[in-house]
Amino acid sequence: MKKVILTMIALVTISLTVSAQKQVSTKTHFKFFSTTPAENIEANNYASVGTITPASGDIVFSVPMQSFEFEKALMQEHFNSKKFLNTKANPKAKLIGKIANLDAVNFTKDGTYNVDVTGDLTINGVTKPIKEKATVVIKEGKISLASKFNLTLADYEIAFKGGKPSTNIAKTVEVTVEANY
Amino acid sequence: MSTKKKILLTLTIGVLIVAGIALYMFNKPARDVQATETDFSYRASAIVNEYLTDAKAANAKYLDEEGNSKVLEITGIVSDISEDFNNQKVILLKNATDKAGVSATFTVETNAHTNNVKLGDEITIKGVIRSGAAFDSDLEMYENVIIDKCDIVSK
Numbered sequence: 001m002k003k004v005i006l007t008m009i010a011l012v013t014i015s016l017t018v019s020a021q022k023q024v025s026t027k028t029h030f031k032f033f034s035t036t037p038a039e040n041i042e043a044n045n046y047a048s049v050g051t052i053t054p055a056s057g058d059i060v061f062s063v064p065m066q067s068f069e070f071e072k073a074l075m076q077e078h079f080n081s082k083k084f085l086n087t088k089a090n091p092k093a094k095l096i097g098k099i100a101n102l103d104a105v106n107f108t109k110d111g112t113y114n115v116d117v118t119g120d121l122t123i124n125g126v127t128k129p130i131k132e133k134a135t136v137v138i139k140e141g142k143i144s145l146a147s148k149f150n151l152t153l154a155d156y157e158i159a160f161k162g163g164k165p166s167t168n169i170a171k172t173v174e175v176t177v178e179a180n181y
Numbered sequence: 182m183s184t185k186k187k188i189l190l191t192l193t194i195g196v197l198i199v200a201g202i203a204l205y206m207f208n209k210p211a212r213d214v215q216a217t218e219t220d221f222s223y224r225a226s227a228i229v230n231e232y233l234t235d236a237k238a239a240n241a242k243y244l245d246e247e248g249n250s251k252v253l254e255i256t257g258i259v260s261d262i263s264e265d266f267n268n269q270k271v272i273l274l275k276n277a278t279d280k281a282g283v284s285a286t287f288t289v290e291t292n293a294h295t296n297n298v299k300l301g302d303e304i305t306i307k308g309v310i311r312s313g314a315a316f317d318s319d320l321e322m323y324e325n326v327i328i329d330k331c332d333i334v335s336k
Contacts, residue, residue, distance in 0.1 A: 064312035080248030
């Protein structure tokens with residue numbers, strides 16, 4: 001009997017550690033959306049990699065910048081160019097964050113949890129602190145994450161001096177994130 | 182024709198040509214990667230090792246400032262088949278002993294060409310490189326080379 005109980009305790013401990021360990025997501029979607037009276041511009045990226053660590057609340061994303069797809073080829077070239085995102089010099093953007101209210105999430109119970117993510121976002125080689133809201137969904141033991149927030153391009157030294165981009169791209173763009181771990 | 186008329190006609194034609202070029206530039210279609218000549222052909226292990234040895238040099242060699250980066254043909258062993266949020270097939274070419282592999286994303290048009298691909302098969306894909314392999318100390322894992330707009334190359 002003692003053996004059985006010990007085995008059970010061991011099994012529970014193992015399963016708890018597994019769920020607390022770092023989990024990887026390669027099924028991700030990052031979207032930029034910019035709206036001005038002139039036009040709406042959207043770019044999508046499905047190639048990012050992310051991790052989440054339930055035990056610590058750590059969230060990391062690595063975003064390959066050249067994977068952003070635009071409807072118009074010219075916009076995509078502008079986006080990548082030295083004047084804007086300089087993706088040859090800075091091929092990846094990075095988010096290193098933490099769930100600030102980790103107590104609000106029960107990773108072992110199905111549900112939708114609202115979280116605050118604080119951390120550092122690096123785009124175009126410029127790192128800025130961020131604090132954004134996100135949603136963690138637990139369903140049958142699987143974790144997914146979603147968030148929508150605004151980015152001010154000037155914060156990341158993405159500046160448009162004159163010409164068409166300065167009138168057709170919003171100063172603040174909406175970023176949508178979803179990830180299945 | 183008077184000189185005035187001639188000037189006016191020349192100007193009008195000039196303006197129309199410039200406007201036409203501008204419109205074409207603005208609406209030019211995305212590069213057709215499959216129709217573009219292949220720049221380099223490698224085994225998956227070779228490009229992974231090139232990146233892990235010197236990522237900076239590899240980025241300089243393969244990435245383009247405007248995102249029209251090198252078109253590569255990569256041969257390797259299929260170690261994973263999945264689908265992204267855009268319903269595009271993603272095939273990972275990776276040697277069991279390598280630290281990282283080559284992640285190849287197909288398109289809605291080329292997805293069907295992967296239907297007969299099985300784990301363990303050796304295949305060759307062609308696509309455009311988006312980013313290289315590296316150990317990421319924040320993710321605490323190796324990231325794969327990312328190739329986009331892929332199709333299968335039949336040998």
